[in-house]
Amino acid sequence: MSGEAMIEASGGNGGSGDWGGGGGGGGRIKLFYETGEISDGATFDVDGGVPGGSIFAVSGGSRGTVYDQQRSPQVETLTPSAAYYGDEVALTGDGFGATAGQVRFYDVGGAVVSWSEALVATTVPVDIFTNEVFLVRDGLASNGVELRILNAIVTTVTRTNTAPEMYCDFGFCVGDTLAVSGFGFGAEQGDSDVVLRRSYDGMTAFASDYGTWSETNIEVVLGCAPVDGGWNQLQVVVDGQPSNTTEIYANAPMAMFLNSTNATAGSEILAYFDEFSINPNTIETLTAQFGNSGPVAATFDMDYRAVRVVVPADAPTTQEPLTLTVNGCPVWCDPFTCLFTRTP
Structure with missing residues (x-):
């Protein structure tokens, strides 16, 4: 049953089908919700949902499911509510199921550490921006809960200086000043740094000469790119914790x-x-x-x-x-x- 369908329990004269009493009257269908009998004339709005379990019809000792409700998982708490990439967090609630489903950080999947009916543990994936976490079980999504990402987040990287026509017209070159925008960088540089690593082997490729540093903007001069140049991963490392990764093309002279x-x-x-x-x-x-x-x-x-x-x-x-x-x-x-x- 679906939509606006109603389930009605009532006495009857006869009945038919799997649960009927057979022709000639006297048959009676009883509806039970969980362990309690449903009285004659009771109705249930399927859209409104029944709080758990199934509704069964019983007649003559045989039993069949009239309506088996699929409840969406319900998340009540997320602990801790703020975390770094790679940290373990726990979701508590109800209806998660005994078999592991999926943990979603918006459109990114999280690794399942453990899964039970009321508790799921997962690790925060790297490079995520979103702060919404939810569960998916048997195709049904739970409500979302907020997770505050403690890592710095880089949103854009642009060049502030100019280059003559035809020179360095793709990517960045040695000596270019990069404007790194985002949030969570900290009011002062301190021990924080901007790191550029070659994508295919992780070779560190950035010698830093900083201009300004604020909570949302950093200016830094591009130093020595790898000897063969190419795509590099730029990250802002604050208090030893790397930001999300932004790919930029660094030209080697x-x-x-x-x-x-x-x-x-x-x-x-x-x-x-x-x-x-x-x-x-x-x-x-x-x-x-x-x-x-x-x-x-x-x-x-x-x-x-x-x-x-x-x-x-x-x-x-x-x-x-x-x-x-x-x-x-x-x-x-x-x-x-x-x-x-x-x-x-």
């Missing part, structure tokens, strides 16, 4: 080839860059080193999209790699095309 692989001391050579991997507006220091010789200052030529460097007198006369750094960060240079020999 990249030189493609040299215009000359041999030259005399005092000559100028160019190392051509991938313009998408560097933002000339944020270059503070640029150095070059030939093999084991001492580092020398270099300049960036925007017209040629290349680093200009003068060959020093102590550059090796054997073939050695040219090593470049931008703002102290290593520049990736093709090991086959960035080899140089000083001509005596």
Whole structure:
């Protein structure tokens, strides 16, 4: 039965079907709710629900279910009501069932630690924003209860500085100032930090130089990305607890080839860059080193999209790699095309 259907208990003359008394009268159907008999003429609104159990019809010793109510689980308490990612929390209430169902943190599933009729224990998943927790049993969802997430939450990451046309037009480059917005960062930085890790192997890829820090906004300069760049996971770590993860693309500065692989001391050579991997507006220091010789200052030529460097007198006369750094960060240079020999 469903909708506005009503169940009625009454005496009868005869009856038929599984529970009838058979033809000729005298048959009587009795309805029971749990352990109590339902009196003649009693009615029940199915939409309103019956508080637990089933309603049975009994006649002549045989029994059949007239209405088997499926109750939604009811959550009464959540303990603790505030937690970090990975913490264990407990939900108490009624109607959870003996067999484990699902714990949902809105649209994210939580791991079930234990499950019983009146108590469910679960762990808070990482990277969630929502504060609503509910249970699902046999396709029926419980009411939701509020959980306050104690971790910092990052909502957006944007670049505050500019880049010339065609330079660093996707993602972020060394020296860019990132504006990290969200909440729960704390009024002051203290021991907190912004961490950037390479997605596929967890290599730490962030050297931090901070501008401002507040409860909802952080400004930080992007330091050395991994030598091959790529997608990285940005998190704000407050009191040792990481925030949710935000994926950003961090470009590592990249030189493609040299215009000359041999030259005399005092000559100028160019190392051509991938313009998408560097933002000339944020270059503070640029150095070059030939093999084991001492580092020398270099300049960036925007017209040629290349680093200009003068060959020093102590550059090796054997073939050695040219090593470049931008703002102290290593520049990736093709090991086959960035080899140089000083001509005596």
